Amino acid sequence: MNSKFHIAKRKYVYDIFASIFRTIFLIFFALAVLSPEGEEFTIEISITEFYLLIAAFVVAFVAQLIIYWLILRKHVFYDQEKSFVVEKGLFLKRKANIPYKNIHTISLKRRFFDLILGLSIIEIDTGTTASFKSEGRLVLDKDYAIVLKNYFETKKVDDSKVLPSPKDFVVGTSIKSDQNHLRWYQLLALAVMKQPFLQAMLIMVILILAAGSFVIQISEDASLDQNLIHLVYLCLSGIVVSTMTTMLYHLFKYFKYRYQIDQENVTYSYGLFKKVELKTPIRRINAVHLNQPLLFRIFGYYQLNLSVLGVGELSDGEQFKVESKAILPIAKLHQVKEVLEQIGFMTNAFDQEVAPNQFKHLNFVIFPMFFCIVLNFLPYFIFTIENFDFTIIIIIQVFVVLLVLIGSILSLKQHKIAFSSHEILFQRGSFTLMQTIIKKQRIQIISYKQGPILLIENIGNIAISYKDILGLIVMKSFNNDSFNIIKQSFLD
Amino acid sequence: MKKLDKRINLYYYFARTIASLLFYISFIVVLIIPQDFFDHPIIKMGLLLSLGFLVIILILFNFILPRYIYLLHGYELQEEYLMIKKGVLFRREDYIPIKRIQHIEGFQGPIQMLFKIKSLIIYTAGSTDMIIGIPSDDIEPLIHEIRSKLQVYLDSEEAKKDEF
Structure with a gap:
């Protein structure tokens, strides 16, 4: 025993x-x-x-x-031949038997109080889609956690390895290389260049101006002309405070973000108050997502995210997992190409591509614009307010409609599917250009979907379900011939 | 394409009616209850309008759309893939490569027992799909056929290369 x-x-x-x-x-x-x-x-x-x-x-x-x-x-753990066993529970006893060979992702995490107490949480995931929860979760001494992580990695290939005792062990090392890391100014830039931040700022400015102009006008003693400057100051201070907060959050969260790629594994770590280290085998990477939000495009940056089961999922049942899935949160094209090559993606050129060709303007531009205009201007026909200056609100609405128009046109231009002998690339998005590259053998189901309008147009949406939790991509408005080309490429 | 059991339309009439019964009853109850029961006449009107709209949608869903299910639904098992066709207003064709199938399950609920039909659930690594309405006698041969095609792949060299 x-x-x-x-x-x-x-x-x-x-x-x-x-x-x-x-x-x-x-x-x-x-x-x-x-x-x-x-x-x-x-x-x-x-x-x-x-x-x-x-x-x-x-x-x-x-x-x-x-x-x-x-x-x-x-709450104990031990080695049982070819499996790692975790036992826990007093009234509800649970025993998890995890075969070493099935260990998919090992992650080390340190919350703020773990740093004070010298603890680390090691999570072992087998990559099943049946559960969000990690199969094994142990709170250990910070040094022993690294030793245990190294043990899991070597035990897979070397059966003779003995599980080291938490009382008597030789301290191991984690990521050694300092070469691939993000500098502080890159983290600050990352914070303000992300699309959600820009969207949040835009919504905040719109809300302040629209709601502010409304409130000012319904209060009898004030006039919009006198108070407009106050609204502008409020917007500016809101932007400054949000920017500073977001920058600090990114600086703390992704502090010392670094990655290491060897022959078999990808490892990355980050965090100041909560340290996270994730290690996953390259062969477990199902897809990669190459994103370029608007400001990334302007400055020539990219973000490369990995799709690996067990990493950065929504929730593990006990707490929210908000780990980054980005191996390169912000990088130039040559760095992206280098990493893609190291992890075995885009090794062949995408020599064939299909894009929407029927009713594309109607579905990508005219329909969204129609709904946008109706939603923006319908209230004027329903409600009437006398002695109200709508100038600011109308300017905002025109701006929103213009944004939707530009977004729709960009979305139409960028929407395409390309394929090589081993991979399929799905490019979509409007202001944020999103490219997902999936290895063909990781695609599980390919579907052709038609709603009533698409049935009339005799086209459909292509839905691709791949090996990931909620791993679904929907590509819009492709005709049957395009679908057959993609289907054939996928089934070959 | 292989058709489903002819009783599939009846099965959908029956199953969907049971699922929607609560809304039909609520609508009739609101209709019967006198106006004085509500504090304000607008409440009855609002309830009737919202439930009425829902009931119209459900009637379409329960009694009109199932008429076309037998006509439009089906499946096709090929050497390389299983194709499932479903939907009436919102149609879809799913292509599942045999080699991506993790396991398959036959299923029969109480209403399906009444109509002597079964469902086939197909599990892949990242998703599931379903064929509802296969005649009870046909499901075992179908499972066996899929299983044997899958075994050919599992015994092949390609499966060893694909292992992840």
Whole structure:
């Protein structure tokens, strides 16, 4: 029988705090229940009742501490021939048996308090799409976590490796290279060049100007001309504060962002208060996403994201996973090409491509414009407000309609599918150019979808489902001949 | 293309009616309840309009669209892929390569038992697909056929290369 090892005892500090907070919550809950309804917050209890109450809370606190301690002691891991076993639970016992060969992604994470307590969380994922949750999650000493990670990597190929004990181990190393990393100014640039930031700023300015002009005019003592400058100041200060906050967030979150690619694995790490390190085998990469938001395009930058099961999913059931999927959050084209070559993508040229050719203007430009114009100007026909200056609102609406028009035209121009012998490239997007390259053998289902309008037009949308959680790409307005070309290329 | 069981239209009439029954009953109840029951006449009008709209959509969904299901739905098993055709107003054709299939399942619910039909669920690594309305007697041979085609791939050299 192999030795069973316990997770780090220091995790108990978290449990103590959890017990304290839960007990305080219980106190407030009990007081809220005991307090007479609709009167002031005064409760009259006798001294005996008071001591009984205190005793109850102390018992609750101690009971929690005991239960947490027992749970901690029951959380063990050990090696069982060709599998890694994690046992946990006091009342609901669980035993996860993870074959070493099936380990897909190993990630190391450190939250803010983990940094203080010298802890690391190691997560082991087998890449199943059936569950968002990592199959194994252990809170360990920060040095031992690295040792365990190295053990998983070598155990896959070397059965003779012995699981090191958390009490007696030789400290390993993580990413060694300092060559591939992002500098602080790149992180700051990344923060303000991302499309969601630009969109948020645009929406904020529109809301301030539209709502501000409305509020000013309905208050009787103010005029729009006198107060317009205040709205502009408000917009500017909003932009400055948001920019600073976003920059700081990116600086802390992606602090020391670095990656390393060897023959078999891709490793990247980042974080100041919460350190994250992810390692995944290259052969597990199902697709890559090459994105260029508007400002990236202007300055010639790219973002390269990996699609690997178990990395950066929405949620793991217990907490939100917000890991970056970007191996290159911001990079020039030559760096992107270099990395793509290292991970075995775009090795062959995309020699064939198809694009929408029937009713393309109608579906990409005229329909979106029609809905946009109707939504923007319909309120004028429904509501009438007298003595109201609509100048700012109309300017904003014209600006929005123009943006939609430019976006629609860009979307039409950029929408295409290209393929090589091993990969298919899906290019789409309007202001943000998105290219997804999927290896043909990772595509699971290809569908041709037609709604009532598309049936009349005798064209359809192509939906591609690939190996990833929510891995679905929809390409719009392709005729049957184009679909058959893609289908044939995919099925060959 | 292979057709589904002829009882598939009946099955959809029945299953969708059961699913929508609550809305039909609600509409009739609101219609019968006297206006005085509501605090304001507009509440009854609003409820009737919204439920009425929903009921019209559901009637279309329950009684009109299933008439075309037998005509339009179907599947085709080829050497390389399984094609599934479905939808009436919103149509789709799914192509699933045999070699991407992880496992297949036959399924029969209580209403399907009544109509002696079964469903076939196809699992791939990243998604699932379904054929509803295969005659009960045809499902086993179909599963066997898919399974044997899949086995040919699994025993091949290509499968070893594709392993990930």
